[in-house]
Structure formats: structure tokens, C-alpha cells
Amino acid sequence: MRIRIVDAFTDRPFAGNPAGVLLLDAFPEDDWLQKVALEVNHAETAFTHRLPEGGEADWALRWFTPTTEVAMCGHATLATAHVLRTTGAHEGPVRFATRSGVLIATPAEDGAITLDFPTAPLTAVEVPDGVAGALGAEPRTAYDTGPNVGDLVLELADEKTVRGLAPDHKALAAYSARGIIATARAEDPARGYDFVSRCFFPNVGIDEDPVTGSAHTALAPYWSERLGRPDLTGLQASPRSGLVRTGLRGDRTLLTGSAVTVIEGDLLAR
DSSP, X not given: OEEEEEEESOSXXXXXXXXXXXXXXXXXXXXXXXXXXXXXXXXXXXXXXXXXXXXXXXXXXXXXXXXXXXXXXXXHHHXXXXXXXXXXXXXXXXXXXXXXXXXXXXXXXXXXXXXXXXXXOOEEEOOOTTHHHHHTSOOXXXXXXXXXXXXXXXXXXXXXXXXXXXXXXXXXXXXXXXXXXXXXXXXXXXXXXXXXXXXXXXXXXXXXXXXXXXXXXXXXXXXXXXXXXXXXXXXXXXXXXXEEEEEEETTEEEEEEOEEEEEEEEOXXX
């Protein structure tokens, strides 16, 4: 069984967010899927298999962190679409049946892939008591992102503050179902991005996610409203870093990025 490690939301190896990708004939038992994800030990491992022709989707897709299955994952979806395209397993747009509905990935001639995801509903909430201490910075605003994403978006004072965060990950776990999205406006948009973010997900076994597609379904509406433009570019300022081009289309958000396969081998354990 072939297994691949793909760096997503980057055009070069050893950057962006790595994901494991396995193309299967069918989904085996959940315990096996979880063990493989733990063995891969990246933020997510994607498992996919082809569906019968004539349905609403082409492939079934599931995502697992090292500790749990998640309802939505952008970078592992991008990685899966990249593998399907580069191996010839699927040509053109691909429709994935997932826990978040049918998600479409459309490749471009230059190799970039655009994901069509549901826009996260944002609800303004009070900044929780104690979150500033756990995060290491005082938020300006706080927004809940709804059940699919399950995060708390916190806008901070500036890009420098976001980049300098050194949070208490254990303490952050108390403030949302999945984690915290810390964000700020870009200091200099001439550098090629409009806003920055960092994502901390201790509740699903990921202290800091390198580049988070699903988080940008919340960041896109948040920053599009403030900056007055539907199409933006976000930089996730983790140590690996990566760019996500966002396009707000009402209740859908387009996420565009590139991907690179860095490892390919055989999974021997069944």
C-alpha cells in the first residue's frame, strides 16, 4: 500500500503543512486508520477511496490527527487532490464526500489547487477571562467559528504580536472545542499577504498547526469585511509558514494553494 507525505500550501519542500495521504480500496476499521495517523504523526493524515460513478461525489475522504478524527481539514484535502492529480488517479475537478458535505478541489494548469469549502459562521463573543494569559497577548476581539471549525478567532494588536506568541498550550485547551486562531492585519501588504495568523489546536493533539486551510474559512469572512475585498491572501506565520489565497463567495470560501510530494513509500502494516 503506497503512502505519501505531501507539503501543502507551499510550492517548495519542507515548508507549508505536511499531510499523510493514502489511496484505499475502502475504509477499514477506524482503529487502524487512527493507528496509521499516529504513526505518520503529522497534523492530519487523509484516507480516501473511489466511489461508484453517478453519485454526488467521486471519492470518499476522511481526516485523522494523531489522536482523533476531525470534521474538516483543508491542507490534507489539498494534499489528497494533489496526489490524485499527480498520480493520474483522477483528472480535473474532484468531488470529495466528507463529514462536512461535498467538497470540491479544482486543479489549475500551474499545479495550484482551489478548494471549495463552507464559509464558517462568525459570532462575536466576549473575550474569555484568562485567555490573554494563556495566549500571551491581549485580544482586541473574539469570534466563535461554529461547529464545523470549532475554533475561537482572536484578533491581536499587530503582526509582530502574532509572530511573537509563545502560548501555554495546555491552558489554551479550555477556550474552544478545537483551538485558537490568532490573527492580525499584515504590517506591509506589499510583501504579498493581507493578514497573518497562527493556529493552536491542543484539543486534537496539535500544539501549533503549520498552515490551516479550515481556519481560513473563518479568516476569509473576518478580514474581507474589514478590508473591503472578497479576495485576499493570508500568511500563516508558523515556523514552516505557508500562503493561502482566499476568495469569499457568500456561504462558500475558496482556498487556493500549491502542494509538493516529499516522501513516497510502502506501508507494510495492515
